[in-house]
Amino acid sequence: MGGSGRPEGESLPLLIAVSADPEQRMRLAELLDGVGPLLMVSGLDELRRLLDEGKPSPPAVIEPEPEPDGLKVDADRLVASWSDREVPLTMLERDLLTHLLTEPLQVWTYEALHQAVWGTGHLRSTADVHSLVKRLRRKLADLGNAVTIDAVRGIGFRLTDHQNPVRRTG
Template sequence: MTPSPAERIRLAERLDGVAPLLLVSDLDELRRLIAAPQRLPPTSSAPTPEATDDTLLIDSARSTARSRDREVNLTRLEHDLLACLTAEPIRVWSYAELHRSVWRDEGLRRRSDVQSLVKRLRRKLTELGTGVTIDAVRGVGFRLTDHRQPRIGGS
């Protein structure tokens, strides 16, 4: 059985700093990665990913978010929150789940931490000019939403 993205994130968090880690969904994905031709960058620094449309790109190595010709720097917390929300973009993440993923603790009584971080990250996403934002789901938590995409169904 293939582990869910949330299970992969939990595994990566547990192994963080222990050794280099490559998470793949199945053996076929690993084979494709191994068989893919490897291209090394001409310098020691990693190349900046290019966005050709309104795609939101997260550069974990540089801790930035980019869309078209705009780029914003992200703090570690902002990066971790955005990475968490993009792992399962339609999912509604509870305050407790976000606190565990971003701060790596329970934080059940510290909703203000999450709300403050979401506010700062929303501002940066708006600065990028994408239709991607973080929507609050009353009484539950937050989810990543792309307002450029038409919604399917009623809600």
């Protein structure tokens, strides 16, 4: 038994005091000090609010956004898809295509692409980027879509949808 006359491990009941008068709440707190856990509130509305805060919220219903038509990359399965067709991707191809899809029409430098795919901006030659783009172009063509990777001479590459060209303004 503990010093309170209760067996050890037995929990004490929660005492709830409701009073709008702050002085009365202070006197109650002094009188009930050490008796057990005490919750003091100024009114029933405050008590209801406190009790509601402890309840778990109903689960949020999240409606999935409809997938936009077009080229999609499933990073986990390592595939690119267009309509009902899929092509397998290597991890390098996935990383390159995913990076190009982040900003379609943006011209990506060889260095930026090398950083995104191989994790280093240090580039001895552009041959590795060219080789990867060549393989990825073939796979995009196998999907039968109009999206391709266009070369921007001396700079790098960009992803372009030749069927639905988007023109930048400004």
